[in-house]
Amino acid sequence: MTPTADIATPLETGSTDGMKRHLSDLAKSLGAFAMVGIAATLVHYLILMVLMETGLVTSLAAANLLGFGGGLLISYLGNHYFVFDGGRSHVHGFALMVAGYIIVMLLHTGLMIGLTQGQIFTFLQGPVASVGGEALIGLWQWFISIMPAWLSPHLVGDTSLTTSTTIAFIASSGTAAVLTYCWNRFIVFKAA
Known part of the structure; x- marks a missing residue:
């Protein structure tokens, strides 16, 4: 796969064909980023779960940090070689990536931690309740209520206002994916 850091913008080309090429290149970049992200997320999750399930690490935060480190290495190498043009030196590019990550x-x-222990929901019920917090809690509780009985225990933690580690991991990783794509594209690899 060709890195996509040299994507021509439609304004530079001044044509519909330029717009189509730009969108095609962007789609390829996002697809490659997603594949690298999936690989990095799997490494992160496997490390996290192995450490927690075997008891090698008892702290969720510590296990997550170690998993994140493994995922970071996969992410840097994948993004450097398959997604963006790795024009910077490895030391400079990796340092920038580490800072953002x-x-x-x-x-x-x-x-x-906020999702698994319920602090997110406490925050939504308190300080931001009047600006949509209660609606988000209602949406979450509705979502749990429509799930099949066998699936609901896997979505929630000790109460309906906490989540399982797996669901918290998925929600957190989705948020992280958006942030890391922007960080990699516009800071680390300076794609146009």
């Missing part, structure tokens, strides 16, 4: 990892871990 530390922020994303902290957000990811905070979101996971």
Whole structure:
């Protein structure tokens, strides 16, 4: 696959064909990014679950940090070689990626802990209740209520206002994917 850092913008080409090529290149970039992200997420999740299930690490935050580190390595190498033009040196590019990913990892871990322990829902019921928080809680509870009985216990934690580690991981990883794509595309690999 050809890295897509040299994508021509429609304004540069001034044509409909330029727009089609730009959208095609963007779709290829997003597809390759998704594949690298899936691989990195699987590595992250496997490390997290192996550490937690075997008892090697008892802290969710510590296990998540170690898993995130494994996923980060896969993400950097995949993005450098298959998604974006890796024009920077490995040291500079990896340092930039680590800086951005530390922020994303902290957000990811905070979101996971907040979801599994219910703090997110407490926040939605309190400070932001009047601006949609209660609606989000209602949506979550409705979602749980329509699930088959055998699936519901896998979605929630100890109460209907906490989530399982797996669902918290999926929600946190989805948020992290959007943030890391933007960080990689516009900061680390400076794609046009």
